[in-house]
Amino acid sequence: MRIVFVHPNYRSGGAEIAGSWPPAWVAYLAGHLRKAGFTDIHFIDAMTHNLEEDEVVRRLVELQPDVIGTTAITPSIYMAERLLELAREHVPQALRVLGGIHATFMFKQVLSEAPWVDVIVRGEGEEIFTTLMEAVNRGEYLQTRDQIRGIAYRDGDEIVATPAAPTIKDLDALDPDWSLLEWDKYIYIPLNTKVAIPNMARGCPFTCSFCSQWKFWRDYRVRDPIKVVDEIEKLVNEQGVGFFILADEEPTINRKKFIQFCEELIARGLPDKVKWGINTRVTDILRDEELLPLYRRAGLVHVSLGTEAAAQMKLDQFNKETKVEDNRRAIELLRNADIFIEAQFIVGLDNETAETLEETYRMAWDWQPDLANWAMYTPWPFTPLFQDLGDKVEVFDFSKYNFVTPIMKPEAMDRGELLDRVMNNYRRFYIKKALFHYPWRGTGFRRRYLLGCLKAFAKAGFARTFYDLGKAGYWGPQSKGKVDFHFDTTRKIARAQLDDWQSMQDRAAQARARKQAEQPDAYDMLATDAMAADNVVKACGGGEQQLSEAEMDAAGRA
Ligand code: B12
Numbered sequence: 001m002r003i004v005f006v007h008p009n010y011r012s013g014g015a016e017i018a019g020s021w022p023p024a025w026v027a028y029l030a031g032h033l034r035k036a037g038f039t040d041i042h043f044i045d046a047m048t049h050n051l052e053e054d055e056v057v058r059r060l061v062e063l064q065p066d067v068i069g070t071t072a073i074t075p076s077i078y079m080a081e082r083l084l085e086l087a088r089e090h091v092p093q094a095l096r097v098l099g100g101i102h103a104t105f106m107f108k109q110v111l112s113e114a115p116w117v118d119v120i121v122r123g124e125g126e127e128i129f130t131t132l133m134e135a136v137n138r139g140e141y142l143q144t145r146d147q148i149r150g151i152a153y154r155d156g157d158e159i160v161a162t163p164a165a166p167t168i169k170d171l172d173a174l175d176p177d178w179s180l181l182e183w184d185k186y187i188y189i190p191l192n193t194k195v196a197i198p199n200m201a202r203g204c205p206f207t208c209s210f211c212s213q214w215k216f217w218r219d220y221r222v223r224d225p226i227k228v229v230d231e232i233e234k235l236v237n238e239q240g241v242g243f244f245i246l247a248d249e250e251p252t253i254n255r256k257k258f259i260q261f262c263e264e265l266i267a268r269g270l271p272d273k274v275k276w277g278i279n280t281r282v283t284d285i286l287r288d289e290e291l292l293p294l295y296r297r298a299g300l301v302h303v304s305l306g307t308e309a310a311a312q313m314k315l316d317q318f319n320k321e322t323k324v325e326d327n328r329r330a331i332e333l334l335r336n337a338d339i340f341i342e343a344q345f346i347v348g349l350d351n352e353t354a355e356t357l358e359e360t361y362r363m364a365w366d367w368q369p370d371l372a373n374w375a376m377y378t379p380w381p382f383t384p385l386f387q388d389l390g391d392k393v394e395v396f397d398f399s400k401y402n403f404v405t406p407i408m409k410p411e412a413m414d415r416g417e418l419l420d421r422v423m424n425n426y427r428r429f430y431i432k433k434a435l436f437h438y439p440w441r442g443t444g445f446r447r448r449y450l451l452g453c454l455k456a457f458a459k460a461g462f463a464r465t466f467y468d469l470g471k472a473g474y475w476g477p478q479s480k481g482k483v484d485f486h487f488d489t490t491r492k493i494a495r496a497q498l499d500d501w502q503s504m505q506d507r508a509a510q511a512r513a514r515k516q517a518e519q520p521d522a523y524d525m526l527a528t529d530a531m532a533a534d535n536v537v538k539a540c541g542g543g544e545q546q547l548s549e550a551e552m553d554a555a556g557r558a
């Protein structure tokens with residue numbers, strides 16, 4: 001049975017400007033399928049190869065698949081739908097499968113607007129997709145689909161979702177197959193080397209109201225670090241990978257496993273051959289002050305920090321000097337450890353003003369990270385903040401939900417001005433960095449890396465792909481009144497399907513509520529608890545919570 005995966009050709013000039021990136025979902029699904037005996041697997045990376053529709057169709061017709069699988073994050077959903085529509089026209093015999101975060105929660109809308117999608121896989125794909133393929137292979141898919149957990153499909157006029165599948169309990173059974181990819185194409189521009197995206201931990205124990213990830217993965221689990229290092233060693237030796245980022249949302253929170261991971265990389269001499277980067281939280285960096293030199297010795301050269309909570313989310317802790325101080329301190333610690341720092345700011349909520357944008361710039365310059373990003377707040381429809389914003393969200397053209405397009409219109413300014421002010425922050429920050437810092441900071445690796453980042457920015461700036469500026473018609477401050485984001489205003493919102501989707505945090509909250517309800521003064525306690533929950537900033541940069549090692553181990557086993 002022939003299975004063809006296709007990565008849709010969606011681009012939006014944000015993070016992707018640093019190079020061309022290998023889609024991890026393909027490697028993780030293919031590895032699991034191979035273990036189950038499926039060997040005829042192919043991959044078309046329409047994004048990396050920038051393939052037009054005609055070329056994708058030509059390749060599909062040539063391959064004559066039995067099954068086509070594609071993926072979608074929220075902004076690439078229409079591309080994915082279109083791809084499967086083309087598949088219906090040109091290779092109608094193939095079963096059309098869609099996976100990824102957007103369709104997981106928005107399957108009703110997707111199956112309504114794109115009825116040619118045969119089946120949606122909800123959540124982690126490895127186990128569900130393999131079960132699905134086994135049913136297809138036996139010729140029993142249609143008769144038995146209602147027994148396969150974690151899928152959604154149309155049955156006549158009805159949209160059916162089977163019960164959510166459990167999360168994968170034994171992450172160590174994952175054995176990704178990266179060999180399907182054309183490795184020459186995946187280059188990280190700053191180091192001009194091949195790049196990979198292995199995945200050590202899934203999920204996140206926090207519950208930031210603007211983030212979709214903790215809900216999607218549901219439980220926080222970590223793979224055996226030794227197995228992850230096996231995977232990396234293979235990528236280095238067989239594919240020539242010289243840089244990787246961990247796909248994890250929160251790789252450091254389980255400190256014990258992260259230390260093991262670093263020690264194993266060092267023991268195998270890998271840091272001489274491969275450098276790497278992570279996203280993590282300010283509080284983890286402060287906690288790990290003493291360990292940062294170890295992390296650096298293991299090859300960790302780039303940390304992207306969620307500093308946004310203290311800077312801009314306008315939640316309670318925004319004005320607390322301690323939080324701002326935490327960010328500054330984390331950046332200082334990383335700098336001292338010779339680790340490259342990228343600070344992330346989220347801007348563009350409805351209460352954004354010229355002053356608050358200016359403040360993020362001042363913070364960025366004051367803290368002196370090596371890179372700063374100003375991501376536009378994007379209201380994923382399956383997040384708590386989206387529900388709170390209500391009718392303040394007016395744009396439902398998901399193709400623009402990409403961290404670079406202003407989806408919200410701040411009360412104090414129009415979207416063109418917001419974009420212009422964000423660009424002004426970028427301009428000032430990077431011009432000063434390029435003139436006064438990058439060429440003169442450090443020697444050897446650090447300097448080469450800084451100049452490489454500058455090159456990636458310059459390349460995207462020159463081609464006007466950065467922030468999709470070319471498409472929006474932004475050519476500098478003089479054009480801010482004329483920018484047009486080309487929102488498709490015919491797109492409407494449908495409710496996200498969250499009812500059957502219980503995360504570790506939801507279960508913990510329910511258990512807490514049950515326990516409190518048993519107390520004599522239950523009513524008062526519940527009220528206090530709810531108020532406390534409202535007041536806590538839970539973002540990558542904020543929040544006090546730290547799971548204990550016992551809690552994390554328990555979560556992994558649950
Ligand atoms: C690496 C990464 C990138 C890389 C590479 C992307 C690539 N080529 O795959 C780069 C830097 C290019 C990038 C860019 C962007 N990214 Co990005 N990225 C990530 C990151 C950190 C990891 C993704 C990953 O590989 N995960 C590991 C794999 C195994 O998980 P997965 O893809 O979800 O796949 C699993 C399931 O979803 C499912 N599944 C997925 N697809 C399919 C398909 C089938 C058929 C089946 C059966 C199952 C299935 O099974 C898989 C295995 O369990 C995530 C955050 C995160 N930690 O997840 C953000 C994330 C996916 N990115 C996001 C965004 C918004 C973007 C950009 C729009 C930002 C920008 N403007 O630059 C662009 C869009 C680029 C594009 N065209 O896809 C958002 C999406 C949010 C949302 N709700 O849609 C995320 C979640 C970040 C966030 N904090 O919100 N990104």
Ligand code: SF4
Pocket residue numbers: 204205206207208211212213214249250281306538539540
């Ligand atoms: S810490 Fe917050 S923003 Fe970061 S992945 Fe977890 S829930 Fe999302």
